[in-house]
Amino acid sequence: MTVIDHANGRPSNRLPLTIYLAAPRGFCAGVDRAIQIVELALEKYGAPVYVRHAIVHNRYVVETLEAKGAVFVEELDEIPDCDAPIVFSAHGVPKAVPAAARTRDMFVLDATCPLVSKVHIEAERLYSRGAEILLIGHAGHPEVIGTMGQLPPGAVHLIETIEDAFTFVPKDPERLAVITQTTLSVDDTKEILNALKERFPRIAVPKKDDICYATTNRQEAVKQIAPNCDRVIVVGSPNSSNSLRLVEVAERAGCPRAMLLEGVDQIDWTVFDGIGRLGITAGASAPEVLVESIIEAFKERFDVRIETVSTAEENVSFKLPRPLRDMPAA
16 A cells, blocks of 8 residues: 655655644643753852752753753762752752751752642641641652651651552541642542542542642643554653653553653554554653654654644743842743
8 A cells, every 4th residue: 555655745655653742741830940940050050050859750851951060969968068059859858858958058949849839838737737637649759758748757647549548547537638749640539539538528628639730731631642542652751750640541541552751762663563543742841852752753664644632721830949030041
């Protein structure tokens, strides 16, 4: 069968492939702000700029910033005494971290996503009212560690699964409150919340879901494309919670197979033999350049037609820390 190449109108022996490109995808406002903070700090103060933990969970982003002079550490004691800026990652940190920075007179630029900070503030408010707090989230994730670290040990109980929701034993079922990690599966979180509300009708829940707008929007976009796709690629890193959730959402929504790729070099072409419809999206910490490189790789092997499927418009932006507000946007 002769196929007409969509790019030039000429006959081609490449098989046709429709790529459904999910929108929104990629960087959210919190990630964009965090990366800008590091870039602007490097521009204003020079290298090195120290960053506690990966600024966002994406290897490409981290390596790009390292090449510009950023130095990534896991703990403050890895940083020598110096005047260099120290940036806290977008995921947020326990209260003990800024407290330790103050004892060393460190110059801190806090890149915590404002939507994560909102959860921190809510946790403190609930605790001050005497509530026993449940946090729906994933153990060991930096955001969860940071949120639990806003309050004294034992003040926050982690609920990871629906089973946890059914087995948790409160001190007082009349004084419970729940908060959530911002990058969870919307559907899973709703199921856990419903279980908690069924068991504890008086439990205080957030007026507005703690799951951030970007996580919600990217999951909704994937739900739209997944049922029409033979495969879905989620561009993102394996330590990115919101990216992992997109893989799960795609398969639950009807795609036979979804996979997480950090970049074009991870494509296993045997997985795409004989497909005619491919969905592509990207986690909130994955830059668009990685999406573009994957699309270009498919164009070399298939006669590609791209269809963008948009489910929401995003125009959110967050202020930079005061010391950087006089700098032109990076």
